[in-house]
Amino acid sequence: MKYLQYLTIKKLLLIVTAILLFLVFFRLANDLSFPDTDWLIGKDDKIELKDNKKLLQKFTADRDGLSKIEVLLGSAKIKGSIKMELLDENCEKSLRKSELRTSKLDSDKTYAFKFSQVNDSKNKTFCFLISSEAEKTGSKYPSVFITNSPAPSGGMLIEPDFMQSQEKSLSIRPSYENTLVWQDASELNRRISQYKPFFLKHYYLWAIAISFIILSIVLIVILIL
Amino acid sequence: MKINKNHWANPGFLLILILIVFFLKGVFLAALFPIFDGQDESRHYNTIQYLSEPREKNWIIIKKDKTQRDKDLLNTYNFSEEIQKTAQITQNYITRTSEHYDKIRFSENYSGENESEITAQKWDPYNKTYPPDKVGRSGIYHYISMAIEKSLSRENILVRFFSIRIFSIFLGTIAISLTYFIAKTIGFTSKQSLLLTAIISFQPKLSIYFTNINYDALLILMFTAFTLGGVLALKNGFNWKNLSLMIISLLIGIFTKGTTMFLFPVFFGLMFSFYYNDLKNDKKYIIAIIIILIISLWFLEIKYDITKLFSIQSGSFLETLSTLKDYTLNIIINMSSPAESYWGDTGWIRNDYSSVFTHIFWLVGIISIFGLIYFLHSKKKYNTLPEKKYIFFLFGVWFALQFGIRFYDWKQLASGSIETIGTPGRYFFPVITSYMLLIFTGLGALLKKERYLDNTLKIGLILMFIFFMHVLFNNIIPYIYL
Numbered sequence: 001m002k003y004l005q006y007l008t009i010k011k012l013l014l015i016v017t018a019i020l021l022f023l024v025f026f027r028l029a030n031d032l033s034f035p036d037t038d039w040l041i042g043k044d045d046k047i048e049l050k051d052n053k054k055l056l057q058k059f060t061a062d063r064d065g066l067s068k069i070e071v072l073l074g075s076a077k078i079k080g081s082i083k084m085e086l087l088d089e090n091c092e093k094s095l096r097k098s099e100l101r102t103s104k105l106d107s108d109k110t111y112a113f114k115f116s117q118v119n120d121s122k123n124k125t126f127c128f129l130i131s132s133e134a135e136k137t138g139s140k141y142p143s144v145f146i147t148n149s150p151a152p153s154g155g156m157l158i159e160p161d162f163m164q165s166q167e168k169s170l171s172i173r174p175s176y177e178n179t180l181v182w183q184d185a186s187e188l189n190r191r192i193s194q195y196k197p198f199f200l201k202h203y204y205l206w207a208i209a210i211s212f213i214i215l216s217i218v219l220i221v222i223l224i225l
Numbered sequence: 226m227k228i229n230k231n232h233w234a235n236p237g238f239l240l241i242l243i244l245i246v247f248f249l250k251g252v253f254l255a256a257l258f259p260i261f262d263g264q265d266e267s268r269h270y271n272t273i274q275y276l277s278e279p280r281e282k283n284w285i286i287i288k289k290d291k292t293q294r295d296k297d298l299l300n301t302y303n304f305s306e307e308i309q310k311t312a313q314i315t316q317n318y319i320t321r322t323s324e325h326y327d328k329i330r331f332s333e334n335y336s337g338e339n340e341s342e343i344t345a346q347k348w349d350p351y352n353k354t355y356p357p358d359k360v361g362r363s364g365i366y367h368y369i370s371m372a373i374e375k376s377l378s379r380e381n382i383l384v385r386f387f388s389i390r391i392f393s394i395f396l397g398t399i400a401i402s403l404t405y406f407i408a409k410t411i412g413f414t415s416k417q418s419l420l421l422t423a424i425i426s427f428q429p430k431l432s433i434y435f436t437n438i439n440y441d442a443l444l445i446l447m448f449t450a451f452t453l454g455g456v457l458a459l460k461n462g463f464n465w466k467n468l469s470l471m472i473i474s475l476l477i478g479i480f481t482k483g484t485t486m487f488l489f490p491v492f493f494g495l496m497f498s499f500y501y502n503d504l505k506n507d508k509k510y511i512i513a514i515i516i517i518l519i520i521s522l523w524f525l526e527i528k529y530d531i532t533k534l535f536s537i538q539s540g541s542f543l544e545t546l547s548t549l550k551d552y553t554l555n556i557i558i559n560m561s562s563p564a565e566s567y568w569g570d571t572g573w574i575r576n577d578y579s580s581v582f583t584h585i586f587w588l589v590g591i592i593s594i595f596g597l598i599y600f601l602h603s604k605k606k607y608n609t610l611p612e613k614k615y616i617f618f619l620f621g622v623w624f625a626l627q628f629g630i631r632f633y634d635w636k637q638l639a640s641g642s643i644e645t646i647g648t649p650g651r652y653f654f655p656v657i658t659s660y661m662l663l664i665f666t667g668l669g670a671l672l673k674k675e676r677y678l679d680n681t682l683k684i685g686l687i688l689m690f691i692f693f694m695h696v697l698f699n700n701i702i703p704y705i706y707l
Binding site: 028196208 | 239245250256257260314327329332337340386387423574683684686687707
């Protein structure tokens with residue numbers, strides 16, 4: 001408690017700033033996974049997840065570090081959860097699982113199924129399973145969008161006891177992380193550099209970004225003090 | 226080596242640091258947003274390319290109806306061949322659509338797919354389909370940008386385009402520097418002025434807007450310059466310096482965008498208030514002001530056809546009043562709408578905390594209104610706050626734009642138009658300096674002590690800084706690249 005006497009308003013403001021800034025960068029670090037943009041997400045059709053229906057999408061991972069699957073769901077008001085699982089290539093053994101609890105689904109943005117990284121995922125086949133344990137509270141059942149494009153590198157959409165198709169796929173997109181954060185930062189730099197002039201690419205971009213972050217923090221600290 | 230502590234407290238040093246940070250921030254943002262992604266950027270850039278074309282159009286021109294245009298596909302617009310092809314290759318249709326789930330296809334290295342086709346400069350920067358899609362009136366901003374475009378004509382479109390974005394950032398940097406001098410002139414301390422300047426410089430939507438190829442970058446600068454001229458005139462009296470600053474900013478502003486015309490009543494109001502006493506005693510001032518007023522109105526009529534602009538073609542007087550009532554109610558009900566787009570609530574990602582910040586700023590704004598009312602009614606002399614004459618002037622500038630934009634928006638409705646121009650937050654950026662200074666004056670009146678205002682400014686700075694970083698790192702980057 002005696003340390004509180006040293007806690008001036010300026011120091012308190014600095015501590016709060018540091019915490020909030022840390023949260024911003026912590027969230028960025030969590031968001032740093034790179035979607036496989038060869039996957040096309042669209043709203044060509046949708047399948048309702050009612051009566052305990054399960055949908056499976058077989059796919060082959062393009063690289064190591066599979067850590068997220070984004071899925072496009074249809075708008076609905078629900079009570080309960082949407083379950084998502086990553087299964088092995090036989091669609092039997094559960095590798096990762098998660099559930100989405102919400103009262104309202106919208107189709108404007110994808111939902112993220114995040115899980116701990118599968119380090120050696122490259123060229124391995126997985127099954128993504130989605131099902132609903134939710135009741136509808138509005139007029140629509142929870143649903144998943146389908147696109148009339150095959151999954152990259154082959155793959156299969158499976159509606160158990162109903163259909164299997166290689167011509168269509170769930171509107172999903174696998175996402176990958178690198179092993180180290182600096183590798184993620186480098187890959188982000190590569191992405192930002194694309195379709196930019198030379199003075200906004202690669203090392204120039206690093207210099208601009210790092211200078212901005214450091215100088216802005218210095219500025220804030222000086223102005224608070 | 227001993228470091229002089231006072232060096233850090235040097236306002237000049239800190240102002241330069243604010244400007245460097247603002248500029249670097251702008252360049253970083255310019256790098257983040259894909260080409261043509263800014264507000265009306267493709268149209269403004271096509272205007273610049275059109276102005277850069279040779280006078281003799283010795284190429285085949287095809288007439289193409291604008292109704293054939295697909296809103297999401299820039300290559301269906303009557304843009305230059307270079308813009309159309311570049312938009313196609315850079316997958317502009319993905320970021321242009323209102324759907325937030327699709328992503329640009331990225332390659333594995335520092336150049337995008339088929340980027341070499343863009344840098345090979347195979348396409349003509351000429352408009353080959355007519356009528357060209359360009360802004361209604363080209364202005365000074367476009368002509369200066371045209372000079373940049375022409376000076377870099379040997380470079381590929383990526384170099385030219387992003388160089389002009391950096392020009393917009395440069396204009397913004399000047400505007401931010403003027404903000405400091407406005408705050409200082411009206412009576413805030415150096416430290417308070419620096420804090421206010423820094424707060425405005427980190428406003429997310431303003432920061433993003435200054436990275437666009439859009440004449441609003443110059444318009445915001447001219448509004449800020451005019452405001453500086455006005456407060457200098459109030460402080461020192463009218464002299465050739467502050468009068469020149471105001472007249473030049475009005476002239477450049479009016480040759481940039483018609484919105485500047487809403488500053489003319491403020492200018493004449495200021496002149497009238499200065500010479501009111503003289504007017505009573507000496508008729509030559511009345512004559513001088515009337516002459517300047519007539520010349521200004523004539524000029525505005527020639528340039529912007531203001532009688533048509535402000536006339537309302539509609540049914541009866543009662544019908545017109547009815548639309549005014551509906552419109553006013555609509556403004557009140559949707560008060561928060563322009564506020565979200567004003568601050569930077571993009572709605573692009575899930576779990577976006579932007580609305581938390583937006584609501585805080587909105588609440589602060591409401592509280593400050595009470596503070597301002599109290600301040601203006603109070604007979605108390607505040608040593609740490611601006612004098613009332615400055616507050617009236619800043620309010621006049623702010624109100625002129627608010628009234629002007631909303632009047633024109635209502636006029637469209639009253640004239641039977643299905644669509645109004647709308648009131649997105651960015652329309653009100655030209656008066657952001659006045660707005661922020663009014664807000665903190667209102668808060669200062671409630672807080673009473675200078676120390677409390679200083680701490681409030683610091684808290685405001687932290688909030689704005691964190692809000693900006695959240696928008697940048699948790700919103701923009703994930704939305705476009707992750």
